[in-house]
Amino acid sequence: xxxxxxxxxxxxxxELAPREKExxxxxxxxxxxKEIAERVSISFHTVNHCVERIFKKLQVRSRSEAILKYMKKx
Numbered sequence: 001x002x003x004x005x006x007x008x009x010x011x012x013x014x015e016l017a018p019r020e021k022e023x024x025x026x027x028x029x030x031x032x033x034k035e036i037a038e039r040v041s042i043s044f045h046t047v048n049h050c051v052e053r054i055f056k057k058l059q060v061r062s063r064s065e066a067i068l069k070y071m072k073k074x
Contacts, residue, residue: 023036
């Protein structure tokens with residue numbers, strides 16, 4: 001059972017940090033975590049952590065869900 005409050009439909013607030021938006025844009029372009037790390041000069045671990053934060057903010061469990069949800073909002 002989950003007691004986490006969900007936002008009402010249409011009221012989702014997933015303000016992503018600039019780095020998170022950058023990483024999500026690169027994910028949407030098909031880059032792998034390692035490629036993203038090299039492209040934006042951060043570690044693989046940092047990319048992984050950033051993606052975890054993105055998933056949490058968007059309330060999704062996969063890369064494709066995150067990309068779809070973010071594209072719908074944009």
